[in-house]
Amino acid sequence: MKSTLPQNFLKLLLILPFLHHLPPISSTTSTPLLPNEALPAKSGYLRVNSTTNSSIFYAFYExxxxxxxxxxxxxxxxxxxxxxxxxxxxNFYELGPWRVSHKQNVEHIMLEPNSGSWNRLFGLLFLDNPIGVGFSIASTPEEIPRNQHTVAKHxxxxxxxxxxxxxxxxxxxxxFTGESYAGKYVPAIGYYILKKNSQLPASKRVNLAGVAIGNGLxxxxxxxATHAVNAYFSGLINEKQKTQLEKLQSEAVVLTKNGSWTKASDARNGxxxxxxxxxxxxxxxxFRRLIPYETSFVATFLQHPDVKKSLGVNESMVYExxxxxxxxxxxxxxxxxxxYMxxxxxxxxKVLLYQGQCDLRDGVVSTEAWVKKMKWEGIGKFxxxxxxxxxxxxxxxxxVQKWGSLSHAVVLGAGHLVPTDQAVNSQAMIEDWVLERGVFANEQLEKLSLDFHGVI
Incomplete structure (x- = not known):
């Protein structure tokens, strides 16, 4: 096995100057940082390349x-x-069964049960994707994906x-579920599975049932091209500022159409x-938050040697x-x-698209803008x-708006990280969508049921 110690040592040198700004984790408490009841049912590594050590780290909760x-x-x-x-x-900040918690008058980070966890009725698997992310291992920088096809292959x-x-x-x-840039990962792996399944015998196919994308790019x-109008009608910018933003949006669109991918990405960032x-x-x-999401507490928690050991991770790994x-x-x-995927x-x-109402990056307006352009025979009815x-x-x-295999949910009182902001409601959403209950019920079956009761 090729050692990843040099890369991780470099990571450690880079983050050491900042560690004193993070809240300490108490090691004197009698309660383990990751108690038995909070341990995944399985965790470890899944190799993505048979000739190298490159592997995706996983944590599974039944x-x-x-x-x-x-x-x-x-x-x-x-x-x-x-x-x-x-x-x-x-896992530890949004939808897993246990969340990292840090309270102002408490000097150490702890875990608390998450009443809105997504593994109440279903198994839940977290994958550190792509390789090189989190606890996952990229044997060489060259193996890190540069496109969605390679992401999906891994x-x-x-x-x-x-x-x-x-x-x-x-x-x-x-x-497959995910948020933000997983608005690409999720369709990519779903598309790859469907294409791959058509070439495989039934015994080797992946049993894909659907995909859910939250606040996705x-x-x-x-x-x-939606940011200016979204911010303007939210009362956050005036017309002059809207015009300035629209000019930058147009530049990003032109660069994208020309295939100037680096410049287009830079233009979007600007x-x-x-x-x-x-x-x-x-x-x-x-846009409601007075401070950004406090996800750094997760990194602090996962840096502790006892936590790494419990998860099956080498203590020399530096978590980012x-x-x-x-x-x-x-x-x-x-x-x-x-x-197109x-x-x-x-x-x-079947597909679920959901967004937190208060996200200004990849929110409701930006999603509805591309959905209505979909090339799908059912888009008109949707x-x-x-x-x-x-x-x-x-x-x-x-x-919730639904027709056929497409569902769109707007989650009130939530931003980009919907499960963090609305734990119980996000749990209800994913459960009802998977099980096709409530507002996510199949319209055709629901109508047949109503007609049947009408006859009686």
Whole structure:
């Protein structure tokens, strides 16, 4: 096995000057940092290249209270965005069964149960994707993906290896989920699986049932052109500022059309930087927040040797919340669209698109802008479908529009990290979508049921 110590030692040197700014983790408490009840059912590494050590780190949590036999219980797979950010953020800050907590009058980080975890009814698998992210291993920088095809190829290798760990996994329906830049990863692996399955015998196929994308960057050329109008009608900029932003948006669109991928990505970054300067917001990810999301506590927690040991990670590994190396490798990929992959998926699977209402980067307006351009025979009926009021436990949770295999949910009171902001409502959303209940019920079946009751 080729050692990754030199790369990790360099990472350590880079972060040491900043560690004293982070809250300490108490090692004197009698309670373990990662107690037995918070341990994943399985965690470790899934090799993506048979000739090298490159591997994707995973953490799997079985369903807490499944409502079907385990061999039929759905598996949700979560991918973080970035590009280059670790799915352990999703695990310990968003939708996993335990969340990292740090309170002002407490000197150490701890774990607290998450009442809105996504593994209540389903199995939940977190993958540090692509290789080089989080605890995942890239044997050489050259192996880090530069495009979505390579990302999907690695993910396919990882998921087939994971399914082989337990014979009961083979029959379980699989749903890929994720947010932000996973608006590309999720369609990419879904598309890859469907294409690959058509070439494989039934015994070797991946049992893909659907994909869910939260606050996703999916069709950048369309989405980049929505920031000015979104901020303007939110009352955050005036008309002069709107005109300035629209000029930068047009430049990003032209560069994208010309295939000037690096310059187009830079133009988008410049546009978003200017928008943040104009608005003075703490973060564009949620215009309500007075401080950005406090995800750095996850990195502090995962740096502890005891936590690494419990997860099956070498103590010499230096955990980074987001990898600049991976982000740089995918920089030219940022403005490339995967809308055609979503179009293929919605014809051959089922798709959920959801956004937190308060996200100014990849929110509702930017998603609706590309959805209406989809090349899908059902798009007309979807656009005409009723946008239903969605309630959870009797309280207003948002709005859902659905037709056929496509569902779109707007989550009220949430920003970019929907499960963080609305844990219970996001849990209800994913469960009802997978099980096709409530506002996510199949319209045709619901109508047949109503007609049947009418006859009686």
């Amino acid at each position: 369903a807490q209270t499944p409502n079907s036999p385990l061999s039929q219980t759905p598996l949700l797979i979560w991918l973080q965005g970035g590009p280059g950010c670790s799915s352990m953020v999703g 993910l396919f290798a990882a998921i087939t290896s994971f399914v082989a760990l337990d014979s009961s996994f083979k029959s379980r329906p699989i749903y 999916t069709d950048p050329i369309t989405q980049v 546009l978003l930087d200017l928008l943040q300067t104009m608005t003075g917001l703490a973060t564009l990810y949620d 919340e987001c990898s600049d190396v991976v982000g740089t490798a995918l920089h030219e990929d940022v403005m490339k669209s995967v809308k 979503v179009e293929y998926l919605v014809k051959n699977s 656009m005409e479908a009723e946008r239903k009021v969605w309630r959870v436990n009797g309280e207003l949770a948002g709005y």
